[in-house]
Amino acid sequence: MxxxxxxxxxxxxxxxxxxxxxxxxxxxxxxxxxxxxxxxxGPASFLGDPELKTLEMYVERINEAGGVLGRxxxxxxxxxxxxxxxxxxxxxxxxxRDRVDVLIGGSTTGTTMAAVPLAERARTPMISMxxxxxxxxxxxxxxxxxxxxxxxxxxxxxxxxxxxxxxRIGLISGTDGFGRSGREQTLEVVEQFGIQVVADxxxxxxxxxxxxxxxxxxxxxxxEAVFNFGFGQGPAIVTRNYAHLGIDLPLYQSHGVASDxxxxxxxxxxxxxxxxxxxxxxxxxxxxxxxxKPVVQGYKEAYxxxxxxxxxxxxxxxxxxxxxxVHAIEQAGSTDPAAIREALESIxxxxxxxxxxxxxxxxxxxxxPESFRLLEVRDGRWALID
Amino acid sequence: MRLSxxxxxxxxPVLVLVLLLVPIILNDEFYLDIATQMALIAATVVGLNxxxxxxxxxxxxxxxxxxxxxxxxAILTGTYGWTPVPALLCAALLVATLAxxxxxxxxxxxxxxLSMATLxxxxxxxxxxxxxxxxxxxxxxxxxxxxxxxxFELSIFDxxxxxxxxxxxxxxxxxxxxxxxxxxxxxxxxxIDSPIGRALRAVHGSEVAARxxxxxxxxxxxxxxxxxAVYASVMGSFFAHYTGxxxxxxxTFEHSIELITMVVLGGMGSTYxxxxxxxxxxxxxxxxxxxxxxxxxxxxxILMLTMIFMPKGLxxxxxxxxxxxxxxxxxxxxxxx
Numbered sequence: 001m002x003x004x005x006x007x008x009x010x011x012x013x014x015x016x017x018x019x020x021x022x023x024x025x026x027x028x029x030x031x032x033x034x035x036x037x038x039x040x041x042g043p044a045s046f047l048g049d050p051e052l053k054t055l056e057m058y059v060e061r062i063n064e065a066g067g068v069l070g071r072x073x074x075x076x077x078x079x080x081x082x083x084x085x086x087x088x089x090x091x092x093x094x095x096x097r098d099r100v101d102v103l104i105g106g107s108t109t110g111t112t113m114a115a116v117p118l119a120e121r122a123r124t125p126m127i128s129m130x131x132x133x134x135x136x137x138x139x140x141x142x143x144x145x146x147x148x149x150x151x152x153x154x155x156x157x158x159x160x161x162x163x164x165x166x167x168r169i170g171l172i173s174g175t176d177g178f179g180r181s182g183r184e185q186t187l188e189v190v191e192q193f194g195i196q197v198v199a200d201x202x203x204x205x206x207x208x209x210x211x212x213x214x215x216x217x218x219x220x221x222x223x224e225a226v227f228n229f230g231f232g233q234g235p236a237i238v239t240r241n242y243a244h245l246g247i248d249l250p251l252y253q254s255h256g257v258a259s260d261x262x263x264x265x266x267x268x269x270x271x272x273x274x275x276x277x278x279x280x281x282x283x284x285x286x287x288x289x290x291x292x293k294p295v296v297q298g299y300k301e302a303y304x305x306x307x308x309x310x311x312x313x314x315x316x317x318x319x320x321x322x323x324x325x326v327h328a329i330e331q332a333g334s335t336d337p338a339a340i341r342e343a344l345e346s347i348x349x350x351x352x353x354x355x356x357x358x359x360x361x362x363x364x365x366x367x368x369p370e371s372f373r374l375l376e377v378r379d380g381r382w383a384l385i386d
Numbered sequence: 387m388r389l390s391x392x393x394x395x396x397x398x399p400v401l402v403l404v405l406l407l408v409p410i411i412l413n414d415e416f417y418l419d420i421a422t423q424m425a426l427i428a429a430t431v432v433g434l435n436x437x438x439x440x441x442x443x444x445x446x447x448x449x450x451x452x453x454x455x456x457x458x459x460a461i462l463t464g465t466y467g468w469t470p471v472p473a474l475l476c477a478a479l480l481v482a483t484l485a486x487x488x489x490x491x492x493x494x495x496x497x498x499x500l501s502m503a504t505l506x507x508x509x510x511x512x513x514x515x516x517x518x519x520x521x522x523x524x525x526x527x528x529x530x531x532x533x534x535x536x537x538f539e540l541s542i543f544d545x546x547x548x549x550x551x552x553x554x555x556x557x558x559x560x561x562x563x564x565x566x567x568x569x570x571x572x573x574x575x576x577x578i579d580s581p582i583g584r585a586l587r588a589v590h591g592s593e594v595a596a597r598x599x600x601x602x603x604x605x606x607x608x609x610x611x612x613x614x615a616v617y618a619s620v621m622g623s624f625f626a627h628y629t630g631x632x633x634x635x636x637x638t639f640e641h642s643i644e645l646i647t648m649v650v651l652g653g654m655g656s657t658y659x660x661x662x663x664x665x666x667x668x669x670x671x672x673x674x675x676x677x678x679x680x681x682x683x684x685x686x687x688i689l690m691l692t693m694i695f696m697p698k699g700l701x702x703x704x705x706x707x708x709x710x711x712x713x714x715x716x717x718x719x720x721x722x723x
Contacts, residue, residue, distance in 0.1 A: 078675050082635075084527055084633040085629060088631065089420065092416055092419055096419075097416045109526040113526065113527055132526060175516075176525060177526050181526065184519075
């Protein structure tokens, strides 16, 4: 090995490194910097893509309307591709390099948890758009989240079962992160509703046939209803197999499939399926005195007009994250992180797309299980049943 | 084995110099954070290069060994309350045993069967980490305790006082990662210059010829496979303690491919080359923040272009260029480049 060439090579790399990472220095102190790291590409892009679109759209709108505290918003966003280690690095970059005032992200529980210690350390408010309860329990001073926890979805479904007098159920769930966490949460709270899980089956995220699992559930003595916790195409296959097998028991799905895509995939087999979902799926069916109605209708209209694609529940999480942050900055009257954090923690009756938020120092999610609407598929459309 | 002194390794002082210069030029916590991860991954790749560049065997499961080290440390320290050092050693021992068990029958064969075996092994490990949620935290990942030794804790969130100097946790970790990288290179270079290294190069050149002159080829291939798996495991453990949170994504096939790409890009068989390969590839996501959707495509493109235009890799090709244009340069012989 040539000593000189090695030296040159190393020097070149170091210079490149310096140039590459230096980037543009933070601009004038004027704008309020909102930092976002989402999974806009990769396996979790169905979460990150609508989230990013929503953030971009509303930052534009807020700026057109004069900004916040008379200052424009500046959205700095990175795409972690669903990778926790990249999410960690981008969160670090947003906190230390871009020096954002509020951190929004990540899209998944893994990407969120990788960034949590950094936000806590940097003492910057962070609002996650991921589901798991572990993000806000135990409560971390600087970390908030907008979606309901999986446990709430389970509670919502179980309370409806209880109301129908169902006491013995079969549980079927996916083995991906969502299904796994949902299964655990369901098993944890099921007894509070006087319900017993008599059959517990799982399927892989790539499986194309769940007939054997469903047959086993059907053959279990005394099953009165079936609950499927999963997302992606798995639940649609479960629904179709369920109809093919002619199982004549109520079928419940989770909020993981609360999108029009599920109706397309499951077809007529979905008739009668019940699931907990965001009000966003049935904006027009909401009663007129529902405080969420105008918010949900407005978001759906604006999103579909701007992006020419149907709105998704996940984009709603980003809507809430951004608007909670803006609301907190307005309440705080400054971008002092501690003041924003205090304001976030004391938000009351804030009407968002996902639900009505009532934050407390003990509850950094601020939603009730009732924020899930219970829907039933009737004539190939969503119908509100409560 | 006779251990070489730095004087026989012209690259080592340069590496140390660069490592010392980085915190001076880039005195910023964010840069150092990235540099620390680069050093740990580079050390992993130096180990992988022993296998790919010298034994001529490709492992498509190195990310899984890395992840086993990471998860081993995370689980033993987190769930079972071990201290980090025994946890790290235990994880490395486990990985070594596994590599030995897989490598022993496979490496008796000629050809590239090891790639197939490690591909399968890697996927199995990734599935196990994903599915055994009670142990590994499942797809959502698992938090990892900070590194500590005899009650002394090294966390990026703390500050340390040494001879009246205040050193941030990030700086301290960078120093540790730098030392680990230098150690990794030093051990690798000594292996390469030992009889083992010479035997391996003979195997790489012609396995039949090597056997004919009495080299126990399968023994040496197995030895180096286990060593490179242990490299990955140990660096995985440090990586886990450093980042504080790990997910099954570490074990994926894509991550294995990323590691192999670093070796090919930097130059198979060139210890310093693969370090540059690791640094460049880890810079990509930070450079291409606006083109993230094309990142996988860029990886493929880089791999293709390297194979076509620089089949020997970045550093060997560049140094050959330099030698051609400045023939008076100081030369040292030997295949390490």
